Amino acid sequence: MLNATNSHTTGKANLLEMRSAFISLATHEFKTPISAISSSIELLETKMQRDELMLPFYERNLSRIKEEIDILKNMVDDILTTGSMVAGNPVTQPEVTDILPFARMIREQYFSQRADRRRLHITVSGRRRNISIDNTHLASIFTNLISNAFKYSSGPGPLLCLHYRKDQLCIKVKDNGIGIPEKDIRFLFTPFFRAGNAIHKEGTGLGLAIVKSFVKANGGQITVSSNEAGSVFTVTFPY
Known part of the structure; x- marks a missing residue:
């Protein structure tokens, strides 16, 4: 046996x-x-x-x-x-990283010249501290979440909030988009899954699965909340 x-x-x-x-x-x-x-x-x-x-x-x-x-x-x-x-969890190569300039770099490199002229807004609260994280993974986390925030919303640009808590960094990506049906939220990080109201948009349904894998590999957690006013993805990393 x-x-x-x-x-x-x-x-x-x-x-x-x-x-x-x-x-x-x-x-x-x-x-x-x-x-x-x-x-x-x-x-x-x-x-x-x-x-x-x-x-x-x-x-x-x-x-x-x-x-x-x-x-x-x-x-x-x-x-x-x-x-x-x-084949398994992604291999990480952590570096000591100041998230704020990194986030600004991602904004300028990927989201500064949009045809619709919308901009990503960044807010900061708390005392800035560095975290140890794989920068390639962090770039993928940011670009996937922010791209989705632009893709599934209109009007004002999405909001990236960096909140430096006592024992962890809290990153929130907020949009004012179409929201996510409640019945679909629990499947959202499953590879190839797409919410019922998102099938008319281009995509593979892999982005959020990749994000969750990278967040987990770097010792973080990710959650999502959504309603008719939009969605909020919350990622936390320990210092």
């Missing part, structure tokens, strides 16, 4: 490793043509601008192609990250 159990466990582990390896191989193969298409678009855009051939029609459609390429890149990256998660 013990041998059968061990054999079953070993077989399951091998299957997970094979699935992870296949996902990794497949997504890497996708990234090569995506990079080639992206480079060709950049060259075409530069050439047309130099030759003064960039009419509004071409500029509009090239911009649309670039946006779709970025969406595809993000989807492939999410799938690749999920493949590594299948």
